[in-house]
Amino acid sequence: MSGKILRIAAIGGAAIVAIAAAVGGWTVLGPGPMAFAKGGTVELAAYKGPSPTGVPAALRSASLVKRGEYLARAADCAVCHTVPGGQPYAGGFAFNMPFGAIYSTNITPDKETGIGNYTDAQFLDAVRKGIRPDGTRLYPAMPFGSYTYMTDEDALAIKAYLMSLPPVKSPPRANTLGWPYNQRALLGLWSAAFSPNKRFEPNPEQSPEWNRGAYLAEAMAHCGECHTPRNIGLALNNRQKFAGATNAGWRAHNISSDGDSGIGNWKTEDLTAYLSTGFANSHGVASGPMGEVVDYSLRYLTPDDLKALVTYIRSVPAVAGDLPNRVLTAAPASYKAGPAATLAGSGDRAGERIFAGACAGCHDWTGVSPLSPAATLTGTRSINDPGATNVAQVVIAGVHRQVPQDILTMPAFGHSLNDKEVAAVANYVTARFGAQGSRLTEADVRKLRSQAAQQ
Amino acid sequence: MKGTLQVNGVAHDVEAPDDMPLLWVLRDMLGMTGTKYGCGIAQCGACTVHLDGKPVRSCLLPVSAVGDKPVVTIEGVGTTPAGAKAQKAWIELDVPQCGYCQSGQIMSASALLANTPAPTDADIDAAMAGNICRCGTYLRIRAAIKRAAGTQA
Amino acid sequence: MATSIDTSRRGFLKVSAAAGGGLLLGFELLQDGAEAASAFAPNAFIRIDPKGIVTLIMPQQEMGQGTHTGHSQLLAEELDVAMSQVVLEQAPPNDMLYGGPKAPPERRRQSTGGSSSFRNGFYISLRQAGANARAILVTAAARLWKVDPATLRTSDGVVYHDPSGRQIGYGELSPRAGAITLPTDAPLKADKDFKLIGKPVHRLDVPAKTNGSVTYGIDVMAGKVPVAAVLQAPVVGGKVAAVDDAAARAIPGVKQIVVLDDLVAVVADNTWLAFKGLKALGVTWNDGPNGRLGQADIVRDLREKTSKPGVSAKNEGDIDKAFGSGDRIDVAYEMPFLAHSPMEPLNCTVHVQGKTAEIWVGTQVQTGAQKAAAKVLDVDPKAVTLTNFMLGGGFGRRLDTDMVTNAVRVAQQVSGPVKVMWSREEDTRHDTVRPYYRNVMAATLKDGRIDAWLHRISGGSVPVRMSGKPPKDGLDGSTIDGADEIPYEIPNLRVEYVQCEPGAVNVGWWRGVGPNNSLFAVESLIDELARKAGKDPLEFRLAHLQKSPRAAGVLRLAADKAGWSGPLEGKAGRGIAMINAFGSFCAAVCEAEVNADGDVRVRRMVVAVDAGKVVNPDGITSQVEGGVVFALTSAFWGNITVANGRIQQSNFHDYRMMRIHEAPPVEVHIVPSNEDPGGIGEPGVTVSTPALVNAIAAATGIRLRTMPIDREILAGRKDNA
Ligand code: FES
Numbered sequence A: 001m002s003g004k005i006l007r008i009a010a011i012g013g014a015a016i017v018a019i020a021a022a023v024g025g026w027t028v029l030g031p032g033p034m035a036f037a038k039g040g041t042v043e044l045a046a047y048k049g050p051s052p053t054g055v056p057a058a059l060r061s062a063s064l065v066k067r068g069e070y071l072a073r074a075a076d077c078a079v080c081h082t083v084p085g086g087q088p089y090a091g092g093f094a095f096n097m098p099f100g101a102i103y104s105t106n107i108t109p110d111k112e113t114g115i116g117n118y119t120d121a122q123f124l125d126a127v128r129k130g131i132r133p134d135g136t137r138l139y140p141a142m143p144f145g146s147y148t149y150m151t152d153e154d155a156l157a158i159k160a161y162l163m164s165l166p167p168v169k170s171p172p173r174a175n176t177l178g179w180p181y182n183q184r185a186l187l188g189l190w191s192a193a194f195s196p197n198k199r200f201e202p203n204p205e206q207s208p209e210w211n212r213g214a215y216l217a218e219a220m221a222h223c224g225e226c227h228t229p230r231n232i233g234l235a236l237n238n239r240q241k242f243a244g245a246t247n248a249g250w251r252a253h254n255i256s257s258d259g260d261s262g263i264g265n266w267k268t269e270d271l272t273a274y275l276s277t278g279f280a281n282s283h284g285v286a287s288g289p290m291g292e293v294v295d296y297s298l299r300y301l302t303p304d305d306l307k308a309l310v311t312y313i314r315s316v317p318a319v320a321g322d323l324p325n326r327v328l329t330a331a332p333a334s335y336k337a338g339p340a341a342t343l344a345g346s347g348d349r350a351g352e353r354i355f356a357g358a359c360a361g362c363h364d365w366t367g368v369s370p371l372s373p374a375a376t377l378t379g380t381r382s383i384n385d386p387g388a389t390n391v392a393q394v395v396i397a398g399v400h401r402q403v404p405q406d407i408l409t410m411p412a413f414g415h416s417l418n419d420k421e422v423a424a425v426a427n428y429v430t431a432r433f434g435a436q437g438s439r440l441t442e443a444d445v446r447k448l449r450s451q452a453a454q455q
Numbered sequence B: 001m002k003g004t005l006q007v008n009g010v011a012h013d014v015e016a017p018d019d020m021p022l023l024w025v026l027r028d029m030l031g032m033t034g035t036k037y038g039c040g041i042a043q044c045g046a047c048t049v050h051l052d053g054k055p056v057r058s059c060l061l062p063v064s065a066v067g068d069k070p071v072v073t074i075e076g077v078g079t080t081p082a083g084a085k086a087q088k089a090w091i092e093l094d095v096p097q098c099g100y101c102q103s104g105q106i107m108s109a110s111a112l113l114a115n116t117p118a119p120t121d122a123d124i125d126a127a128m129a130g131n132i133c134r135c136g137t138y139l140r141i142r143a144a145i146k147r148a149a150g151t152q153a
Numbered sequence C: 001m002a003t004s005i006d007t008s009r010r011g012f013l014k015v016s017a018a019a020g021g022g023l024l025l026g027f028e029l030l031q032d033g034a035e036a037a038s039a040f041a042p043n044a045f046i047r048i049d050p051k052g053i054v055t056l057i058m059p060q061q062e063m064g065q066g067t068h069t070g071h072s073q074l075l076a077e078e079l080d081v082a083m084s085q086v087v088l089e090q091a092p093p094n095d096m097l098y099g100g101p102k103a104p105p106e107r108r109r110q111s112t113g114g115s116s117s118f119r120n121g122f123y124i125s126l127r128q129a130g131a132n133a134r135a136i137l138v139t140a141a142a143r144l145w146k147v148d149p150a151t152l153r154t155s156d157g158v159v160y161h162d163p164s165g166r167q168i169g170y171g172e173l174s175p176r177a178g179a180i181t182l183p184t185d186a187p188l189k190a191d192k193d194f195k196l197i198g199k200p201v202h203r204l205d206v207p208a209k210t211n212g213s214v215t216y217g218i219d220v221m222a223g224k225v226p227v228a229a230v231l232q233a234p235v236v237g238g239k240v241a242a243v244d245d246a247a248a249r250a251i252p253g254v255k256q257i258v259v260l261d262d263l264v265a266v267v268a269d270n271t272w273l274a275f276k277g278l279k280a281l282g283v284t285w286n287d288g289p290n291g292r293l294g295q296a297d298i299v300r301d302l303r304e305k306t307s308k309p310g311v312s313a314k315n316e317g318d319i320d321k322a323f324g325s326g327d328r329i330d331v332a333y334e335m336p337f338l339a340h341s342p343m344e345p346l347n348c349t350v351h352v353q354g355k356t357a358e359i360w361v362g363t364q365v366q367t368g369a370q371k372a373a374a375k376v377l378d379v380d381p382k383a384v385t386l387t388n389f390m391l392g393g394g395f396g397r398r399l400d401t402d403m404v405t406n407a408v409r410v411a412q413q414v415s416g417p418v419k420v421m422w423s424r425e426e427d428t429r430h431d432t433v434r435p436y437y438r439n440v441m442a443a444t445l446k447d448g449r450i451d452a453w454l455h456r457i458s459g460g461s462v463p464v465r466m467s468g469k470p471p472k473d474g475l476d477g478s479t480i481d482g483a484d485e486i487p488y489e490i491p492n493l494r495v496e497y498v499q500c501e502p503g504a505v506n507v508g509w510w511r512g513v514g515p516n517n518s519l520f521a522v523e524s525l526i527d528e529l530a531r532k533a534g535k536d537p538l539e540f541r542l543a544h545l546q547k548s549p550r551a552a553g554v555l556r557l558a559a560d561k562a563g564w565s566g567p568l569e570g571k572a573g574r575g576i577a578m579i580n581a582f583g584s585f586c587a588a589v590c591e592a593e594v595n596a597d598g599d600v601r602v603r604r605m606v607v608a609v610d611a612g613k614v615v616n617p618d619g620i621t622s623q624v625e626g627g628v629v630f631a632l633t634s635a636f637w638g639n640i641t642v643a644n645g646r647i648q649q650s651n652f653h654d655y656r657m658m659r660i661h662e663a664p665p666v667e668v669h670i671v672p673s674n675e676d677p678g679g680i681g682e683p684g685v686t687v688s689t690p691a692l693v694n695a696i697a698a699a700t701g702i703r704l705r706t707m708p709i710d711r712e713i714l715a716g717r718k719d720n721a
């Protein structure tokens, strides 16, 4: 079980209160998301290079709505504001926190239940400060701490796009947070501490490409919201920028430039392929939340924007991860040989049996799929995560990707395998194909299911 | 892809989309219907063929990935020693019921027998668990494998 | 598969009375001149050509249950040919010739289901057909040699005249035999002379099933005809609202998009392109009123309706009075929707040409399929030619004809023949599922014996769904089947039926049909009562079966072989169950263990069968072995659920099948019997689930009353409501 989730859970009820007391200290202590880069920043207006904000050149003369569409995708609004299988942007998506669930809101132009009545100023406040027209505070599940870097122009283009959508009547769902997390007033303190309300400032010492990438990564794609660990106040800890974190039952891996645990050893073309198609040879298929990011957001980026994004991500300093190095060699062809034989030797053959029946046909006993590189387990980060968080989630939910075209999907076994069986097969495959076998229990899997559940 | 497929020792010229699974090339292009479609998602094993001697699920194997590796199907497996033994044992023990899964069962079993001449129960489980039989012929499949291996009368 | 006899061309039916129940032999094929000179076809089941090839025409379908072999044994036994000499051919659609001979002509249906192949009259009539043909051949030889027929004997397709040492093969005789007519009541062999009947015989269909040469419906004309992949409205009663076919049309090889009111189909050069085209199709559905229906609604309705008395199906003694005293127990058992999931997904190849059609399919109902197709085309059934193929599993699914009617509707839009394919997902989502059943039961014990017994059954009615009409007298006999014929001696007994249709789900015949549910409830309650009475479940049953030696016989045999009262290791238990259905008696002892997490493992299943006279003992063993796996699969995992009017399961990843390492050892013991042959395709399925649940109760003290097994209950994490 990942330490991250346990830690967040263990913080218990006191966290926000503690934060409130420690506001002053934390504000100075937390570096900004781009503070790692050498060189100082300048206000956008003072920046001499090509504009790092807005839409790509080819779209500059497109209509406001078209531009807004590109930016809304770059900012990945759709995934969080849509229930799987539901009306786009109508809200209701659950963020399962250890202390209750938060539901996303309807951002279609419906006047009663959506944002139809929002003025520009109200929209900007909501997106960049987390303040609703009635003055109440949004939970930082809405990444206003990142969107705060968005320009007025870009945010309003997104608004124009959203306003062009068909209105959907969909009342908000009540959050299920317990005390003190249900005390919205405290959120003001949180914002004061962690959300700088500050627009993007380019760094003249970095390349124009880097600056574009920074804007895309921080103001739009908000990569850090998942990939950067949070501090005790649940704010992003940029001292460990992109070092990986666990959210809603999924592990967002280390994407700092650390060698094995991060993306330091990835070829640039692999990284580009992964971001744009959700798959790269020997790195597996993006699944879960990252798969959605690719499907609904990153795949729409122009090649130049992708390149800029990659350049920026690669510049983030290495933070050593807490995961063991990946195993890059295939497991033996016989089920009898290899690390998992030890597991089998313990007398518990449940995982091996499930693997034999439901998994070996695609993934092979070697972990190198004879059918598709996309189904190769060997060398993927998730299979080498002894927490097996994503492995368990993928077994439960499968992989249903929209890109690349005709990629193999993995069926969801969550309906036919019980929690104990999911744990058994996850423990088996991490032992057989990864660096270290996981020790998931039935209860762990039950918790993972509830964290990722959408209901 | 446009090229040659080696199936049961015979070269076939094939022109098919790259991502077309071998299963459908065999069935719908070469008219070799012994290999069956059961699920299309590598869950049932009905489509099992040998690719370079290894059992693979042809329903998800893109024909472009076959290359010049030899393919053996149920129509040709009888010419291999293990395949012939399996088929004989299958007949002697009247394994099949509806028979629809049995091409795949025999392909998996003959691959097992070729690599593991005297398979244990655990070996049989590992090799055969990917093949579903809705008619429930599992007891006889196990017995037939042992008979083919000469480890059980 | 060779072409079938075309009865309409080669002869007509001559109806005449026949003795000895050999009704079928009243129908004779008249030969046209040319063929009469060459082949011998004394009746609808036998054809012998001059080369000596003996072709047996199979009235029933082979879907794995061994009927073709068993029926061949019957014919070959009396005809005196060896099994190795025969060639089989599927009968063409013809209710009169090939419908169950026991039924009066107007009610004959050529249908393979309900474990009926050996109990609908074929046991005698096929033997009679063989004997009559043999008598003609013997007569022909006697005339040829001018000897007394009584001096001739036959063996393996040859007639011998031992005194002179002469012999002649049936083939050689066949041109001479055609002209001979004899009475149709040739004597049958005495049982002691059987060479084939009752002996384990190798299945005739097996060799072709081991080398890929057998042809199923799905294999017909593979690669030679375009394939149409269908997608039907996901909700019963739903309609197509809009179709965006741009992406599908853009796929090279996609030839045509067929849009009908409740289904769409993509026609392409091959199956894969058709599936791919279907995935690329953007279809918006208008779900209609069923689009909101969920599982909970269906179950709630069922529970509500069964809270009141239903139509009485059987009423013995005075149950109301009996309930006035004694030790009473009130329980309810529920069984989920189940899919058939035959390994061969549904398919049907059709060529419509104006007002005629040709159909190639694997069906359990040839004439039913033919009629259903004719109805779509609005033509006489004769205008529809149907060729049946081997079935890659039936289990009742292929008793329905929706795969045929939909295919014909698609084919009407396509010029030339087309193979209409269902993906596995389509097969699951549009299954005609085993009904969700509820059994409300009450019983009382008096002096350790059952005194009163009420069994109220409800669940979607298959006949109602198929006919669209309410059941006759408000009673669906198929739903209460089994419950009304229990052999237990109970003085006051009432069986009731409550009609309640799930509406948004199509229900269908499923291997084991009504008894699968009704006898699960019966055998569970008997067990509960035994425990309540503090009696051994076997002894308790036997005490109520004084007048049913066959029931007691199978129970004793199964218990004996299983070592019923022997010691058991670990947290395990033995459960016993007995069923009397499909004309057979069957008992099973299940040995199961349950661990602290609620995981159940079946250690072994011992089954005793009294199926009357046995034709092929190994066929019985095989059917029971498979039946146990079929039952355990559903007991462990079988659960089709509905949300938003849609079946939620789609393929084997979410509709789980038992796999080889999960299948327990099964021992089958056959009781020698002289009773009429009973069915065997279904008893093994029906008896296994209650045996398992009774074993779980023995191991844990927990009585599971709803299927599938809920391990959360067994682990103590959930109430056993
Ligand atoms: S069809 Fe390929 S595994 Fe089922």
Ligand code: FES
Pocket (backbone or CB within 6 Å): B096, B097, B098, B099, B100, B101, B102, B132, B133, B134, B135, B136, B137, C064, C343, C392, C393
């Ligand atoms: S024999 Fe019918 S599915 Fe295996």
